[in-house]
Amino acid sequence: MAKRTLDAFFSLTPTAAKRARVEPQSTTTTLNSTVATTHPTYSWPVPHLPEHISSEVELLVTTQGKEIKDQPHLDLLYFQPFVPRSISQDLFNFLRSELFFYRVKYTIKRFGKETIINTPRFTTVFGLDETSFFADNNQIVEATSPTKPVRKDKYKCKPRPIPECLDLLRRVTEANTNTKYNFCLVNYYASGSDSISFHSDDERFLGPDPAIASFTLGAKRDFLMKHKPTKEDEPKLETRDIKLPLASGDMVLMRGPTQSNWLHSIPKRKGGEADKGRINITFRRAMIPAGTENYYRYNVGEGGVYQWDSTKREMMPWSKSTITS
Ligand SMILES: O=C(O)CCC(=O)C(=O)O
Numbered sequence: 001m002a003k004r005t006l007d008a009f010f011s012l013t014p015t016a017a018k019r020a021r022v023e024p025q026s027t028t029t030t031l032n033s034t035v036a037t038t039h040p041t042y043s044w045p046v047p048h049l050p051e052h053i054s055s056e057v058e059l060l061v062t063t064q065g066k067e068i069k070d071q072p073h074l075d076l077l078y079f080q081p082f083v084p085r086s087i088s089q090d091l092f093n094f095l096r097s098e099l100f101f102y103r104v105k106y107t108i109k110r111f112g113k114e115t116i117i118n119t120p121r122f123t124t125v126f127g128l129d130e131t132s133f134f135a136d137n138n139q140i141v142e143a144t145s146p147t148k149p150v151r152k153d154k155y156k157c158k159p160r161p162i163p164e165c166l167d168l169l170r171r172v173t174e175a176n177t178n179t180k181y182n183f184c185l186v187n188y189y190a191s192g193s194d195s196i197s198f199h200s201d202d203e204r205f206l207g208p209d210p211a212i213a214s215f216t217l218g219a220k221r222d223f224l225m226k227h228k229p230t231k232e233d234e235p236k237l238e239t240r241d242i243k244l245p246l247a248s249g250d251m252v253l254m255r256g257p258t259q260s261n262w263l264h265s266i267p268k269r270k271g272g273e274a275d276k277g278r279i280n281i282t283f284r285r286a287m288i289p290a291g292t293e294n295y296y297r298y299n300v301g302e303g304g305v306y307q308w309d310s311t312k313r314e315m316m317p318w319s320k321s322t323i324t325s
Pocket residue numbers: 185187196201214223264265266280282
């Protein structure tokens with residue numbers, strides 16, 4: 001199929017085009033000749049993508065993926081790649097430099113004892129659940145009455161809009177996968193010691209059978225999947241564990257019954273490419289405020305902000321006073 005830009009794609013699908021136009025727009029500003037998204041909750045303005053990246057990303061609305069449905073309850077669409085290899089490294093470098101990240105700590109009760117969990121990767125998150133949206137003046141308003149700001153106590157966290165540099169990819173992914181997304185979670189795995197353990201994204205706030213689009217940029221890492229253990233009263237299932245060696249630009253769409261039946265992880269790895277760093281972006285759709293609270297609690301938390309230091313080549317704690325103009 002011929003490549004189409006996002007605008008051309010929407011001109012062919014009037015309903016989607018209508019929906020796209022009513023999406024709240026992020027605030028933009030001009031910063032040292034770069035256009036950027038700004039918001040009071042941001043640590044700093046987030047520049048829009050350079051033209052050579054955005055013009056390529058716009059073309060990805062008709063990229064084709066491979067279906068993987070050969071096991072019980074499994075429904076994947078695997079794009080190898082979604083973002084062409086020729087720009088995925090530039091996109092990785094751009095996002096690593098321009099986004100603000102967190103190293104979240106939180107406590108849980110384990111065997112009746114308060115235990116501190118150190119998230120073993122850098123994280124950041126943008127978005128707002130389906131019950132609200134950001135108005136043009138940056139205020140959060142009720143989805144059901146767009147002129148009405150939400151009650152002050154609707155959210156304990158401080159939601160932030162998806163910056164244009166990620167929102168373009170969100171819109172393209174929506175068009176490609178015919179699914180709506182209102183959240184963008186970003187993980188940065190600085191080295192092979194960073195990881196995410198086996199889990200499923202099947203929280204009730206995502207609704208039944210959620211579709212989650214998961215992108216890899218930068219270093220190749222193994223993505224492991226295994227079926228959840230069957231309950232005692234259920235028939236035993238013959239399933240094989242899965243290993244997808246996700247490379248820069250790849251995207252896995254997990255959909256249908258996958259999240260309620262399969263677990264996924266990025267295990268720690270020694271040596272190799274992992275130490276060059278990997279960014280993972282997921283687009284999801286949270287239906288209720290509990291989703292917003294959960295995502296900000298576990299991906300922003302209450303700790304300090306980190307910024308990529310291109311001289312030291314690592315994430316460094318950032319403070320307002322270190323800002324350069
Ligand atoms: O990094 C990845 O590919 C997986 C990320 C993930 O599972 C998550 O953020 O829930």
